Amino acid sequence: MSVNENSITMRSIPTLNTLRLILRPFELADGPRVQTLAGAWEIANTTATMPHPYPDGVAEQWIAGHAEGFAKGNNLPLAVCLQDGTLIGCVSLMGFRTSHSRGELGYWIGKDYWGKGYCTEAARELVRFGFAELALNRIFGQHMSRNPASGRVMQKIGMKHEGCLRQHLSRWGKLEDLEHYGLLRCEWLAAQACGMRT
Ligand SMILES: CC(C)(COP(=O)(O)OP(=O)(O)OC[C@H]1O[C@@H](n2cnc3c(N)ncnc32)[C@H](O)[C@@H]1OP(=O)(O)O)[C@@H](O)C(=O)NCCC(=O)NCCS
Helix, strand or coil, rough: CCCCHHHHCCCCCCCCCCCCCCECCCCHHHHHHHHHHHHCEEEEECCCCCCCCCCCCHHHHHHHHHHHHHHHCCCEEEEEECCCCEEEEEEEEEEECCCCEEEEEEEEEHHCCCCCCCHHHHHHHHHHHHHHCCCCEEEEEEECCCCCCHHHHHCCCCEEEEEEEEEEEEEEEECCCCCEEEEEEHHHHHHHHHHCCC
């Protein structure tokens, strides 16, 4: 058994806190809010799988699968909420329970809340959770080359650019280049020891 498989004892999706945000499990009642926020073209456009238009019922179906997805180690999705409870987006860690001891970071933030550092704050905390609580060895992420804001988030949380996967993804009928980023546990620990904000 790998370190990762051995160390996951959590039975339910956790709630995490940052200075400005609460990262909590989604609830079925969040469905309409998710549909509104994620249904915007500006969100779907640069994601790999978000439907557009966003059909009724899909958000509720997605949320209903979270507990099982977490139990199997397929996904840890967290609702990104302001301190007043307003849901503004989602940050997730996918495929974290494999013998590879790695997880893939993903996120979206409602367009009215862009540019305020919220994604960076949420992603930084989920990366901390992945290394400190799930004992992962590597966290990676990828974004379309035409989506530099996502790349900037990965840079700000200390991930290293590992290369470009040319014409790797077909989306909206067009082949997209993907930028690949990664962060190793040893790099994250070293940055923590130096007091750097990764
Ligand atoms: C990517 C996304 C999550 C960023 O959310 P956010 O809360 O605005 O992110 P932050 O505010 O933490 O950081 C964004 C950074 O990108 C920068 N940025 C924004 N547009 C940019 C552009 N066109 N070129 C370069 N940098 C850009 C911002 O200036 C900021 O960096 P800074 O703090 O150094 O100024 C948001 O744009 C989004 O949801 N996009 C649609 C969904 C998506 O693409 N998800 C990611 C799929 S890989």
